[in-house]
Amino acid sequence: REDQWIDFEAGVPRRQRDDHNFDGKADSTIEFRDGIPVRKEEDVNFDGRPDRTISYADGDPSVVEEDHSGDGRADLRAEFNPDGTKKVEQQDTNADGSFDVTIQYDHGEKTRVEEDSDHNGRVDSVTLYRGGQIVRRRVDTSGDRHFDTESTYRGGKEHRQVRDADADGNPEVVILFLPNGDREREEFDPDDEVDAAMLESLLSANDSLVAYRRRYRSEVEVDAALARQSLYTAREAGHATLRDPDPGELHVG
Numbered sequence: 001r002e003d004q005w006i007d008f009e010a011g012v013p014r015r016q017r018d019d020h021n022f023d024g025k026a027d028s029t030i031e032f033r034d035g036i037p038v039r040k041e042e043d044v045n046f047d048g049r050p051d052r053t054i055s056y057a058d059g060d061p062s063v064v065e066e067d068h069s070g071d072g073r074a075d076l077r078a079e080f081n082p083d084g085t086k087k088v089e090q091q092d093t094n095a096d097g098s099f100d101v102t103i104q105y106d107h108g109e110k111t112r113v114e115e116d117s118d119h120n121g122r123v124d125s126v127t128l129y130r131g132g133q134i135v136r137r138r139v140d141t142s143g144d145r146h147f148d149t150e151s152t153y154r155g156g157k158e159h160r161q162v163r164d165a166d167a168d169g170n171p172e173v174v175i176l177f178l179p180n181g182d183r184e185r186e187e188f189d190p191d192d193e194v195d196a197a198m199l200e201s202l203l204s205a206n207d208s209l210v211a212y213r214r215r216y217r218s219e220v221e222v223d224a225a226l227a228r229q230s231l232y233t234a235r236e237a238g239h240a241t242l243r244d245p246d247p248g249e250l251h252v253g
Contacts, residue, residue: 021046060084069095081107094119118143157181 003019005026012035017026027043040054044066051070055063060082065074075092077099085108090099100116109132115125124140126147133156138147146167152160158181163173174187 057082071095073097083107155179 003022005017006013007015013032016030018028020027027046029041030037031039036059037056041050042052043050044052051067053065054061061080064078066076068075075095078089079087081087086105089103091101092099100119102114104112110129113127114123116123117125127137128135134153137151139149140147141149148165150162151158158177161175162171164171172189176184178184
């Protein structure tokens with residue numbers, strides 16, 4: 001049984017079709033221009049519909065798009081350098097037609113990941129990598145377009161976390177971690193207003209709450225802070241947020 005068909009024009013290939021599962025139907029089609037491939041469509045799962053498309057530049061793959069959800073729209077798109085290394089990858093993790101994850105590479109090595117975890121069209125997490133390991137992550141936990149939490153890493157493990165919920169440039173909470181992931185030390189700003197929800201989440205351990213009370217406030221003061229429902233007022237746009245990583249510090253060669 002034939003499993004490959006090639007159409008020629010002026011002695012060079014114009015179209016090539018392949019049947020990889022030997023059912024008598026083509027599941028891969030390559031289009032050529034002047035004998036050089038320019039586009040390829042594949043039916044990877046053999047359901048009769050193309051789910052992978054490859055675009056070529058000078059005969060080498062340059063863009064790959066894949067439809068994993070079967071809705072006819074690409075939920076993964078990757079661009080490649082002429083040497084075959086990956087340049088950027090985009091993912092649609094919830095199949096809504098919009099890419100919510102963007103991964104940047106430096107000749108195949110991952111350097112930066114941007115995510116829209118709540119699928120509202122805005123990036124709320126930026127993670128930087130160096131030498132294949134995570135070095136810094138900035139997160140907008142409240143959805144107000146300010147990166148309020150920044151973590152730095154050593155050896156791929158979280159070393160320090162800073163929380164600036166009101167985006168005034170003065171962190172309310174600083175947490176240091178041991179190499180095994182346990183908290184080594186927690187520091188709180190006694191002069192800053194304390195958000196009830198933030199305290200409940202960050203002071204979940206009893207010993208942390210006791211240490212905070214002894215160091216900064218009486219039990220009455222902290223209990224009152226925990227009971228408040230809204231301590232932060234809305235901030236106008238333009239207030240300082242956590243600083244961007246130092247380009248020199250995070251340079252990837």
